[in-house]
Amino acid sequence: MPVHALSEDLKSLIDKLIQLKLTPVAEGLVQLSVSTVALPLIPWLASQTLFPRIYWHGRDRIEEVAAIGACKDIKFETAMSDQQLATVYQEQRALSTNQNIRYYGGVAFDRTIDSWPEFGNSRFILPRIEFRRSGNQFSLLVNLNFADNDHHSEIDNAIAAIEAIMPAKPLSPPKKIGLRGRTDTPNFTRWKTLVEQVIEPKFNQDTPKVVLSRLTQLDVNEPVDPWMVLACWQGRNPNSFQFGFQFSPERTFISCSPERLFRRNQQELFTEALAGTTIRGLSQEEDIALANALLEDNKNSVENQLVRSHIVNMLTPLSRYVGADELATIFKLNHIQHLHRAIHAELKIGVNDFQLLQALHPTPAVGGLPRHSAMSFIRQQEGYMRGWYAGACGYFNQYESEFSVAIRSALIEPGRINLFAGAGIIAGSDPQAEWQELENKLATIMSILFEL
Incomplete structure (x- = not known):
């Protein structure tokens, strides 16, 4: 040894x-x-x-x-x-x-x-x-x-x-990654078409929200150490969940996600509505102004309120009590900031983690509303398989459990880095603005990969 x-x-x-x-x-x-x-x-x-x-x-x-x-x-x-x-x-x-x-x-x-x-x-x-x-x-x-x-x-x-346990060695030193090519699925032309389909009045009346996402595939010249990337990501966004799953040397899923799906401590449950996004400011004054504009923005406020209402409705049959913040607050990350509402419930005796997964996931923040029709649209139209992106990752045992929604994530494979980002599409959404939101959400991981 x-x-x-x-x-x-x-x-x-x-x-x-x-x-x-x-x-x-x-x-x-x-x-x-x-x-x-x-x-x-x-x-x-x-x-x-x-x-x-x-x-x-x-x-x-x-x-x-x-x-x-x-x-x-x-x-x-x-x-x-x-x-x-x-x-x-x-x-x-x-x-x-x-x-x-x-x-x-x-x-x-x-x-x-x-x-x-x-x-x-x-x-x-x-x-x-x-x-x-x-x-x-x-x-x-x-x-x-x-x-x-x-x-x-x-x-x-x-x-x-x-x-067989080995001593901890320093992570491989960060180095600039050579990019051979980038492919977006859907591309912007297809993205624009999808957004226009979702905001079309007849469709939107029945399905008021669909969270569309994009797979960005980066072909790279050399091996990428996923644990070095996750450690750097952790340093940039310490107030997020950080997790990684590597079932073989060929494929690693890592995430630095701000979003909690739920935390259960016996019958006590904590969850949240995290939806609505803007960028961070370059100065404290600009940052505060952007946060205030986000709080006052109708599109983002409606999106967050839809998520809050859905979670409360889904938890109510499973709970003796459900309480949720009436007013949204700001949750800040390195490059972006979100609207956030905390939700707390006291579960009925006998409710288990899998009932909670079934009730809460996929949340309207990653799927849409109503869940069935939004998921059907995503399945048929988005053009790629999300896999564990926007899935639920965490742990459970008899006493407690905690799951994060696996947004802000990457699947790292030989010669390729797969990045994911999504945006909530509701009435009034603009395709170009939502595309830019995807870019904003990738800003932190892109800066890690290509400024090493």
Whole structure:
């Protein structure tokens, strides 16, 4: 095993695993943990050889996780329902009473059609090894799946994974990326046609909002380290969720998303309406003026209010109480600022995460209203497969869960970077202005990629 600062903690964990070989185990899933030293989690993750590699950083900055390997992999390749996923999870949940056991993963934007290779419509991982930071406290955890695997071989596999842990190395130094070409899907001509279709009065009367998006494919000359990109992105927008999923060396999905889908703490739920966008100012005075103009802008205000009303309506049957901000506030990011309304609910007993996913996702901020007709339009007209872009990524366990809406994201593949951006189209939307909004939303990641 490599000699580094973690050696004693890793040895302690191995000793616990050896002792577990001699102990009868009543539960199907077991988690062992030790307190450990502080370390930079993204560089540590990038240094490992075991896949999958998963990173999660909460928007409140209190919690951060780096995880490798899998002792349980729940994956749906094709069309699936949230009820199917809930059934599988309930079976897993029955295998342990440990409230710290977490599954990390995500669901695609449109779970009725095929999604990206490796990611599927839905994929959740119970990692083999996790580093978790809560505030200033670091823990090293190992998970064991005795429900599906032989007792001794599962422990041996866990020991082998710990022994293969490598010390954290510095991330590859940033360097300017050579761009060979750029393709937008839809292109501007097609985008203009789609916007005009959505704002046409007869269509708009039945479907008042459709969130159209664009795939920007950048062909590049050299390999791109996704973890270096995510670390730089994290530095630019620290008040966002930051997460990454790398199921193989060939394909990595990273996101620096400002939007929470929901956070659940037992029966208490927090969510939000985040819709309506403008740029940041070059001075404090200009920034305040732009924010005030956004608050007073009718198009953006209507868009945010539609999202707020929809979320409240969807949560009401699942909740004993739902409360939402009447007035919007400003949520600021590096290059743009959004309208934001906080929403809080007390859930009815028995409501689970998959009912929440079904009710809340896709939100009107990434899909539209009514959901069915907006999704149908996107599916038929947008021209590319969103996959996990605008999907829901996060974690769940028995006690708590948190999911972010995977906007401001990139899928990094050999020789290609796929970037995504969307804009809410309602009556009065202007194709050119909405196209510029897409450019504004890509400004941060483009500045990282091409100003390194």
